[in-house]
Amino acid sequence: MSNKTITLINNSDGRKTELPLYKGTIGPEVMDIGKLYSEMGIFTFDPGFLATGSCRSSITYIDGDKGKLWYRGYPIEQLAEHAKFLEVAYLLLYGELPSVDELAKFEHIITHHSMLNETLKNFFDGFHYNAHPMAVMVGVVGSLSAFYHDSLDVNNPRHREISAHRMIAKMPTIAAASYKHNIGEPLVYPRNDLDYCANFLHMMFATPCEEYIPDPVATKAVNLLFILHADHEQNASTSTVRLAGSSHANPFACLASGIASLWGPSHGGANEAVLDMLNKIGDAANVDKFILKAKDPNDPFRLMGFGHRVYKNHDPRATIIRKVCHELLDSMTDSDNPTFELALKLEEVALSDEYFVERKLYPNVDFYSGIIYRALNIPRSMFTVMFAIARTVGWMAHWMEMMDDPDQRIGRPRQIYTGHDLRDYVPMDKR
Ligand code: CMC
Secondary structure, eight states: OOEEEEEEETTTTOOOOEEEEESSSSOEEEEOOOOOHHHHHHOOOOOOOEEEOOOOOSSSEEEETTEEEEEETTTHHHHHHHHHHHHHHHHHHHHHHHHHHHHHHHHHHHHHHHHOOOTHHHHHHHHHHHHHHHHHHHHHHHGGGTTTTGGOOOTTTHHHHHHHHHHHHHHHHHHHHHHHHTTTTTOOOOOSSHHHHHHHHHHHHOBBBOOOOOOOHHHHHHHHHHHHSSSOSHHHHHHHHHHHTTTTOOOOHHHHHHHHHHTTTTTTTTTHHHHHHHHHHOOOOGGHHHHHHHHHHSSSOOOBBBBOOOOOSHHHHHHHHHHOOOOOOOHHHTHHHHHHHHHHHHHHHHHTTHHHHTTTTTHHHHHHHHHHHHHTTTTTGGGHHHHHHHHHHHHHHHHHHHHTTOOOOOOOOOOOSSSSSSSOOOOGGHH
């Protein structure tokens, strides 16, 4: 750790303090403002955390200006090309790529945790038939703490690990069951002879009436999308999981809060919103009209799948997905090419428009992921659920890292109070 400091002087009262400057492995320097209030009597103000780090983390590194994304030091491009999703999950959870034996053991554990408690089925039945699968996910995942009393001691590292295994294993089963409930088909049990992604497709699309063989092209595409979505450092949902967990809430409750945060259209819900938007645009002839709407400060419409808080050059995940969209759609006869063509047209117009160039707004991962999911016959309401399955790995890795961090304290931001100054209670008959 560096012994560099920054001197801060309050010009109005002359108070002065030295604040430590930290440096991570790479990335900009970070000023530790922890003693600002005790020494200077002031708080910082940074809505949306534009310049605020909330923790130390060794899981994922992003350089938004250069479009870099690394998991535990490995570039996303290499992982996307070579790895299996559970291999990446192991890497994110434990910090190193697994050996052959370690991966086999990990796969065995995850596979053998994928069944749900039978009583959990009653929860699904409690939801209205047309409930959005994300609503079901928030409720069902939150309810899991009522089932696993054997591993709820958040101060016990082994309990934390078991919870992480359970969540990674059960999310595809819960997700597929949410979908089956939605379409009125019987829930499909997991199959231990299939790998993680193929098993998910099986639980989504199999019925008791006939044999289902997962398509290897679809399985490969899901594997890739899951890897790309597995973690993204301190994004809104991960920060939500960390904040919920900072009170030592149980991991299932924390995860339910992460799923709720992910659902928003500014975050993971954008993949569903992109397809809604493309449907609304309908035809390349309407692109200019919608670009004008997106640029109008008085119109709430935004180009969904465009822009990112951190990436100001390109989103490396979008670059990978765009290429796969081309390959996948070319290889599928009944694919959704008109939607992809429209997306490409929209991208082309936006990227040459001064408004988007000036604000460094590029297509993000969600601009293309929905197009791939649709080509795989995954319904729109399941797009964000797919994101949630993959991000469960990141959420659990961050939760475990946080619970192990000696600096961990309950998260408790401060505020600028803008309400009334002190005033006296007015009796009812005098108001
Ligand atoms: N369409 C039109 N204008 C936009 C867009 C957009 N998609 N995104 C940002 N802007 C404008 C915004 O109006 C603002 O303009 P001005 O400076 O004139 O006020 C400027 O660009 C900066 O935007 P911001 O809202 O301050 O940026 P932010 O970092 O707070 O928000 C964002 C980032 C991703 C929420 C936002 O770009 C957005 O709403 N994008 C559409 C939703 C989306 O695709 N979300 C998925 C994000 S990637 C996956 C994930 O993280 O889950």
